[in-house]
Amino acid sequence: MNTYSLPTFNLDLSDLLGAHSKISNFNPLPLFEKAQKSLEQKFENKTIGFYHWPEVISADEINKIQTLTRELRNQYEGLIIFGIGGSHLGAASILEALRNEKEEKNFPIFWLNNVDRWAMERAQSFVTQRKVATLLISKSGNTTETLSGFFHLSPHLDPKGIVIITDPESGELRRWINTHGYNHLPVPPNIGGRFSVLTSVGLLPLALGGVNISDLLQGAKDLKKSLAPLPLQKNPAYQYALSSYWWDKEEGHHTQYLMPYHSNLKLLTDWYVQLWAESIGKKDLQGKSVGPTFVGSLGTRDQHSLLQLFKEGPNNKVVGFIDVASHAQPLIVGASPVPSPDFDYLCQHSFEEINSKALLATAQSLKTAGVPTYKIVFTELTPRSLGSFILFQELACAIAGEFYQVNTFNQPGVEEAKRLLRQSL
Ligand code: PA5
Numbered sequence: 001m002n003t004y005s006l007p008t009f010n011l012d013l014s015d016l017l018g019a020h021s022k023i024s025n026f027n028p029l030p031l032f033e034k035a036q037k038s039l040e041q042k043f044e045n046k047t048i049g050f051y052h053w054p055e056v057i058s059a060d061e062i063n064k065i066q067t068l069t070r071e072l073r074n075q076y077e078g079l080i081i082f083g084i085g086g087s088h089l090g091a092a093s094i095l096e097a098l099r100n101e102k103e104e105k106n107f108p109i110f111w112l113n114n115v116d117r118w119a120m121e122r123a124q125s126f127v128t129q130r131k132v133a134t135l136l137i138s139k140s141g142n143t144t145e146t147l148s149g150f151f152h153l154s155p156h157l158d159p160k161g162i163v164i165i166t167d168p169e170s171g172e173l174r175r176w177i178n179t180h181g182y183n184h185l186p187v188p189p190n191i192g193g194r195f196s197v198l199t200s201v202g203l204l205p206l207a208l209g210g211v212n213i214s215d216l217l218q219g220a221k222d223l224k225k226s227l228a229p230l231p232l233q234k235n236p237a238y239q240y241a242l243s244s245y246w247w248d249k250e251e252g253h254h255t256q257y258l259m260p261y262h263s264n265l266k267l268l269t270d271w272y273v274q275l276w277a278e279s280i281g282k283k284d285l286q287g288k289s290v291g292p293t294f295v296g297s298l299g300t301r302d303q304h305s306l307l308q309l310f311k312e313g314p315n316n317k318v319v320g321f322i323d324v325a326s327h328a329q330p331l332i333v334g335a336s337p338v339p340s341p342d343f344d345y346l347c348q349h350s351f352e353e354i355n356s357k358a359l360l361a362t363a364q365s366l367k368t369a370g371v372p373t374y375k376i377v378f379t380e381l382t383p384r385s386l387g388s389f390i391l392f393q394e395l396a397c398a399i400a401g402e403f404y405q406v407n408t409f410n411q412p413g414v415e416e417a418k419r420l421l422r423q424s425l
Contacts, residue, residue: 004236006392007222008385011236012375015367016243016318023246031242032232035402048409049190050394054198054220054387061185062213065200068163068183069207076133076161078108079208080126080153082146083137083201085414086193087165088113089274091202093267094216094386095209103210111205112153115145120152127153133161133208137201139187141171144421165200192409194275197390212383219387227395237392241399244276244318247372248292253318256292257306260322261299261359262381268322269296272393279397279408290404292318300358307362311369319366321359324378326352 002014017023042048049056072079081088092111110126112119126132134157138146150157159182166173168186177184185200196202198220203213232238247253256276258269273294281291297306299321310319330350336343363373378385401408 002239004239006236007226007388008219008380008382009376009378009389009392011240012377013236013239013243016247016372016374017239020370021246021372022250023243026246028238028242029233031403032235032238035238035241035399036232038402039398046190048398049188050192050195050198051224051391051398053188053191054217054224054391057199057217061200062203064185065204065207065213068185068204072133072161072163072208073107075131076158077130078110078126078132079135079205080123080132080157081109081111081135081137081205082150083111083135083165084113084143084145085274085278086196087137087139087143087146087201089267089271090194090197090390091205091209093265093271094197094202094206094211094383094390096267097264097381097386098211098383099209107208107210109205109209112149113145115149120149123149123153124156127156131161132157133163134158135163135165135205135208136173137165137205138171138173139167139193139196139201141166141173141175142422143418144425147172163204165204192411194271194278195394195409197271198387206383215383216387219382219384219389220391222384223388223391237396238399240392240396241403243374244292244396245400245403247318249290251372253316253372254292255295255316256318256320257295257297257310258320258322259297259299259302261355262322262324263298263301264381265322266296266298268386269298272296275393275397276400278411278414279401280404280406282406282410282413284405286405290406299362300355303358303362307365310366310371315369315371317371319371319373321363321373321375322378323356323359323375324381326356 002017004011004013043051088111092113095109108130110123112123136146136150163183163185164173164177165185166187167189168174176182185204187196187201188199191199198217206216207213227235227237244256248256258272260266260269273296276294277291284290310317330352332350333346335347363375366373378389398408
């Protein structure tokens with residue numbers, strides 16, 4: 001009950017939706033139906049485009065991405081990308097999850113997503129040590145960090161190797177395209193930054209990073225296909241959205257952690273935090289401030305810092321774990337350099353096993369303290385599974401936005417700070 005098998009990942013919500021919560025007596029159907037009606041209207045009248053995009057994206061756009069990828073990888077030794085927030089975290093987190101050391105050496109990528117002096121100095125040394133292609137990604141085309149970083153490094157960049165990804169009509173970067181003929185790709189106007197990973201915003205950097213983008217899109221399409229025939233009460237996206245909403249609103253669990261047990265998935269939690277925090281944390285239609293605090297952490301590392309608080313501090317959190325099912329070739333622990341009879345057993349185990357058992361130990365320990373948890377297990381870590389996961393999270397977040405009665409797709413707080421920064425400069 002409340003465990004779901006999705007294409008390439010499994011989701012276990014049995015603890016969050018189980019008998020020990022008041023939720024087991026709650027009939028969510030009217031809430032689900034209302035949310036579905038409102039969301040489907042937005043998808044159908046195309047005010048919101050992210051959900052159908054994996055099928056809507058044209059073959060021409062994908063061909064252009066593939067052609068640019070071939071050309072830039074042939075002509076350059078690496079890539080610098082300027083982009084922040086939704087123009088950074090999605091693709092960067094997939095690159096971090098999937099790229100291996102060989103890929104990184106073959107075609108290094110530096111993502112300038114901050115403009116403090118340390119970041120700028122490192123970016124400068126990156127672009128001066130090799131001949132790099134450049135991606136400028138900004139939906140608005142006006143973001144201070146993105147533009148100022150590019151201005152500063154432009155003397156070191158080949159103008160012929162620049163590609164701009166921005167709104168098809170407006171913004172400073174669109175003006176540059178119109179007046180200077182830069183290579184370019186569009187950000188669909190009906191897809192906001194944090195929902196744009198599966199558009200050119202994510203697809204071009206990912207293709208350049210060696211990720212198979214057809215598989216990524218296929219994963220998203222598979223997810224849609226698997227959800228389509230399900231009745232609402234059996235739809236895991238609705239149930240996942242409900243568990244976040246319920247534990248926040250009804251049970252006072254206002255902090256929600258996502259904790260993968262794989263270092264290469266840490267950045268994915270930053271993407272998750274941005275997606276949910278920027279979409280849900282705002283004033284609802286009645287003007288009331290809503291939304292839990294979303295936090296990313298990393299196991300086992302944070303077992304040695306946060307677990308104490310999770311277990312014995314205030315019981316006001318939800319903890320979500322992410323694991324990857326066992327690998328075909330597990331990495332077995334090597335022998336101790338000094339005789340260590342009490343610990344020799346370690347060499348009979350793999351790191352994958354230690355890691356998964358550490359996750360289970362944490363879950364068990366939290367269970368005895370009554371701390372609500374859930375678990376996501378990727379059956380494989382591939383472009384396909386990440387495409388599926390990304391669209392699942394985006395849909396669940398949009399559903400939760402309907403439950404909270406917020407405008408999921410705006411970000412007035414972020415826009416105000418952008419405007420104030422521009423004014424003050
Ligand atoms: O999700 C969002 O809308 C924001 O996080 C933006 O992606 C971020 O502020 C960057 O904006 P832009 O892509 O316009 O440079």
